[in-house]
Amino acid sequence: MPPDSGAGAWARASADYTMQLLVFALVAAAFTNVYITQPVLPVLQQEFGISASRASITMSAVIFGMALANLPFGTLADIVAVRWLILSGGLMVAASGLICALSQNFWLLVAARWLQGLFIPALTTCLAAYLAVNVPPDRLNVVMGSYVSATVAGGLGGRLLGGFIHPPLHWRYAFVTAALGLLAATLAAVLWLPSGRRPQRTMAARGFRQILADARTLRLLLVPFGAFFVFSSSFNYLPFYLAGPPFYASTQVITLFYLTYLMGIVIGPLAGTLSNRMGNGWAMMSGAAIFALALFTTLVPTMLVIVLALLGICLGFFTIHAAAAGALNRRISSGQGKANSLYVLFYYLGGALGITLNGYAYGLMGWPGVVGLGIVTLLIPGGIGFWERQEP
Numbered sequence: 001m002p003p004d005s006g007a008g009a010w011a012r013a014s015a016d017y018t019m020q021l022l023v024f025a026l027v028a029a030a031f032t033n034v035y036i037t038q039p040v041l042p043v044l045q046q047e048f049g050i051s052a053s054r055a056s057i058t059m060s061a062v063i064f065g066m067a068l069a070n071l072p073f074g075t076l077a078d079i080v081a082v083r084w085l086i087l088s089g090g091l092m093v094a095a096s097g098l099i100c101a102l103s104q105n106f107w108l109l110v111a112a113r114w115l116q117g118l119f120i121p122a123l124t125t126c127l128a129a130y131l132a133v134n135v136p137p138d139r140l141n142v143v144m145g146s147y148v149s150a151t152v153a154g155g156l157g158g159r160l161l162g163g164f165i166h167p168p169l170h171w172r173y174a175f176v177t178a179a180l181g182l183l184a185a186t187l188a189a190v191l192w193l194p195s196g197r198r199p200q201r202t203m204a205a206r207g208f209r210q211i212l213a214d215a216r217t218l219r220l221l222l223v224p225f226g227a228f229f230v231f232s233s234s235f236n237y238l239p240f241y242l243a244g245p246p247f248y249a250s251t252q253v254i255t256l257f258y259l260t261y262l263m264g265i266v267i268g269p270l271a272g273t274l275s276n277r278m279g280n281g282w283a284m285m286s287g288a289a290i291f292a293l294a295l296f297t298t299l300v301p302t303m304l305v306i307v308l309a310l311l312g313i314c315l316g317f318f319t320i321h322a323a324a325a326g327a328l329n330r331r332i333s334s335g336q337g338k339a340n341s342l343y344v345l346f347y348y349l350g351g352a353l354g355i356t357l358n359g360y361a362y363g364l365m366g367w368p369g370v371v372g373l374g375i376v377t378l379l380i381p382g383g384i385g386f387w388e389r390q391e392p
Helices: 005-034 038-048 057-077 082-102 106-122 125-134 137-165 168-192 208-212 215-243 251-278 280-297 303-331 336-365 367-377 379-388
Strands: none
Touching: 005 057, 005 082, 005 106, 005 125, 005 137, 005 168, 038 057, 038 137, 038 168, 038 215, 038 251, 057 082, 057 106, 057 125, 057 215, 057 336, 082 106, 082 125, 082 168, 106 125, 125 137, 125 303, 125 336, 137 168, 137 251, 137 303, 168 251, 208 215, 208 336, 215 251, 215 280, 215 303, 215 336, 215 367, 215 379, 251 280, 251 303, 280 303, 280 367, 280 379, 303 336, 303 379, 336 367, 367 379
């Protein structure tokens, strides 16, 4: 055994820990900006004198922007150093957040939110590709689970900023706080994120059409589409459900319900480990079943039951999410940037479509309409998990 093997192992472990910490901080800071308006949608509805579905555009606009920009940034992730992508993304998302804080016109707010969405993939999709290239395959499921946990922490942070830490009527200050946090995380990542291996040119040559031509890869991409279709709409229309009869909950109380998001921080890495043991297909099937049962349980008009149901929703969703992300990245051997950009594209197209269609479902049937459409849609990840269950 070489005399410096112990020191070398410690150095590698330290560098690995530093990389994961920086990635976690940056992804969490990015996702904090995504969800700021979600808990204060009723406040925006009153302040701008608009309908519930129109107020929800402040969420669907940023998600739609992320969906549009994922393919271009996925291509760049295969050929451009990750530091430059992070720097451009962090500066643009933070600047757009400050515009949101100053906007007095609803459609200016929507436009700034859309601009945020366009540059968030520079901080998320590109980092996922970076991890796929630089993390050994036997650890990738667990690391991608940690990446998912960072999205959870950011989503929770944005909701708490918008509806609890800052008073709901002062939601503009939440954008300022989120922008400053993102600038700090961006600077840290640019300065200290290990450069890692650059994708090879042969990887970059693999096109989107070639990736989509693989039937199993295409099936895996439909999993995040279906799962986030249901998850995004469930939490998007939850404030309206809880603000009405029989609950009449305040914005601060509604925001506390988002603490159930903490389940995702724990379940992300655990789901990666579980997927390694039982298989990604079984994990997707189990997650979809738990998700559907928990969503149905929200129809019980009791606060405690709804809290437990939301925990189940988070458990099911993040199990599906971590298993699907791990399955995709373990399957691909080239073009990681493009593949991950397609994953996120399908993910956010599902979210944007879910929020839009469930707006009609909520308008026609209230919360039971959201629940019914969600349970039907969960047949997508559950059915694909059934197909995937025989894969190692």
